[in-house]
Amino acid sequence: MSDDEIVSDYLEHSRRLAREVIHGDDPYATALYVMGATSEVDVFSTYDHAGGVYVIWGALTDWVELRPHEENLAVQHMVAAAREWLVLDHHDDAAVRRYLDHWHEILGIGGR
Structure with missing residues (x-):
């Protein structure tokens, strides 16, 4: 699988998980899946x-x-x-950086 395919698959999976965070029964459990999907070595x-x-x-x-x-x-x-993740243009690097910076600020997280 090419790098572009890996990223595309990850982004689609992360959007499904984001919808589950919003509409599912257990946002916390789904958030753990977001972390797990994001931490996979290939991603x-x-x-x-x-x-x-x-x-x-x-x-x-x-x-x-x-x-x-x-x-x-x-x-x-x-x-x-x-x-916010669902409405984000994931192909716009500056928009993704703004999203990350915004949430890092809200959560009191140091630099990316």
């Missing part, structure tokens, strides 16, 4: 933004794990991040 080595995406979903799931009393707020942020 991480071919998709330039994989690290930034992974860190966002890691911070969101950590939020639930480390501050369970804030789970509702964390889930609201998961849904918002998923909605």
